[in-house]
Amino acid sequence: MKAGASLEEVANKEKLTIKETGFFSRSRFGIPKIGSSLKMKAVAFSLSLKDPYPGEFFKVNDKYYLKKLKKREGVLKEEFKEKEKDYRKRYYFQKRGRYLDAWLRNARIHAEIKLNLKLIKI
Numbered sequence: 001m002k003a004g005a006s007l008e009e010v011a012n013k014e015k016l017t018i019k020e021t022g023f024f025s026r027s028r029f030g031i032p033k034i035g036s037s038l039k040m041k042a043v044a045f046s047l048s049l050k051d052p053y054p055g056e057f058f059k060v061n062d063k064y065y066l067k068k069l070k071k072r073e074g075v076l077k078e079e080f081k082e083k084e085k086d087y088r089k090r091y092y093f094q095k096r097g098r099y100l101d102a103w104l105r106n107a108r109i110h111a112e113i114k115l116n117l118k119l120i121k122i
Contacts, residue, residue, distance in 0.1 A: 020033075049072065
């Protein structure tokens with residue numbers, strides 16, 4: 001590919017099949033037809049149409065993948081407006097969960113545990 005060959009040419013030469021995932025979003029879990037790879041997803045959203053290849057292969061579930069950005073789809077404003085309350089609610093609960101986790105971690109670090117032997121009868 002670095003020598004200027006297309007993905008299709010390399011795949012044919014190596015007897016590999018090319019499959020498309022279709023569109024996927026940052027907010028949905030996993031990548032269609034591949035599975036979950038946070039690194040692959042992050043790299044996919046950093047690609048541009050001018051530079052569609054990430055320059056590395058990804059191993060997911062014991063299979064290797066090479067991504068190529070074919071097309072970008074923007075946010076559908078009508079769909080977003082319909083689901084905006086749900087998105088805000090989900091974000092609120094995620095944020096609240098992070099604060100609760102941080103508070104619990106801090107409480108455990110600073111906790112002082114004393115045994116009340118009067119309550120424990122052996």
